[in-house]
Amino acid sequence: MKGAAAGYLGQKVVEDIDLEVRTGEAVAIVGSNGAGKTTLFRAIVGLLPCMAGRVILDGVDLTRRRAHRVARAGVAYVPAERHLFPAMTVKTNLMLGAYPHRPNRETLELVFDLFPRLKERLGQQAGTMSGGEQQMLAVGRALMTQPKLLMLDEPTTGLAPKVAKAAFEAVERLKATGMTLLIAEQQVPLALSVADRAYVLENGRVRMEGTAEELEHNPEVRRAYLGVA
Ligand SMILES: Nc1ncnc2c1ncn2[C@@H]1O[C@H](COP(=O)(O)OP(=O)(O)OP(=O)(O)O)[C@@H](O)[C@H]1O
Ligand SMILES: [Mg+2]
Incomplete structure (x- = not known):
């Protein structure tokens, strides 16, 4: 810039x-x-x-x-407030992250490699995750867009x-x-x-x-x- x-x-x-x-x-x-x-x-x-x-x-x-x-x-942006969909599951948050593209399996694997916790908690409501877990999810969701x-x-x-x-x-x-x-x-x-x-x-x-x-x-x-x- x-x-x-x-x-x-x-x-x-x-x-x-x-x-x-x-x-x-x-x-x-x-x-x-x-x-x-x-x-x-x-x-x-x-x-x-x-x-x-x-x-x-x-x-x-x-x-x-x-x-x-x-x-x-x-360009993917993770705001400090994270802006997850709190009532939706970890999995749905990740899948929606890819929008408007379809979720890519390899990218999802990369996210799980980085944050194994997310893989363990796929069915959990995002809003019930700890602060650190929500941060992982916010980053994981942003990665789903395969940003530059x-x-x-x-x-x-x-x-x-x-x-x-x-x-x-x-x-x-x-x-x-x-x-x-x-x-x-x-x-x-x-x-x-x-x-x-x-x-x-x-x-x-x-x-x-x-x-x-x-x-x-x-x-x-x-x-x-x-x-x-
Ligand atoms: N929506 C807004 N309307 C008017 N002023 C704003 C708005 N958002 C931020 N500001 C002002 O802009 C200045 C910079 O704020 P900004 O949020 O960019 O700082 P920051 O470096 O991100 O701070 P922090 O580390 O606390 O997040 C502050 O004086 C703030 O009050
Ligand atoms: Mg700030």
Whole structure:
């Protein structure tokens, strides 16, 4: 994305965003509450209009496309709230995830490899699953679309520290399959543990960017986000 801006009611919340995710890369957007991570994600997936700039996927301009057409172009988005169908089973959630395509058996196998728990709970109502299980299901459902780019908005939302760590271990396994990932996360150490590169978002602008290793050693990042003096 290039020079992008987005916001609400004519007010820009994020601005001047130059962001690149290369094929097979895991890129993190880190920043505290209200930095603009979710707003940026919504602009990429077409839930919010871009007020400036462009969104390009594999050379195709997605800037003015609506959300369902961005999804069809290969961008899957898992919102922090997950938006599962709580009254439906795990299986139905996964099958509907593939829509408008038919569920693909190999993709389903990949989801079960990543999250064996889902296979054990196929008949369970999604709404009765634990927070961590619901996160797995939300990611699994997004994978059913066989996306080119998978975007996860704060996958650790509402998860206990141990479960959050497990969620990122799953992200690591997913990365190993070659999936291209864009992850927004407040828990900077976790995000940097899987990301190849990261952007630090502050007040709607990119304050810093670099490889995860560069940012881990950056004194400002360490002070502000890693709790190191
Ligand atoms: N629907 C909305 N209407 C108006 N302002 C909004 C709306 N959604 C978010 N904002 C504002 O935009 C700013 C950025 O919010 P955003 O949700 O993008 O931040 P975030 O980085 O995702 O934060 P968090 O880590 O808490 O999820 C905030 O000041 C927020 O109040
Ligand atoms: Mg957010």
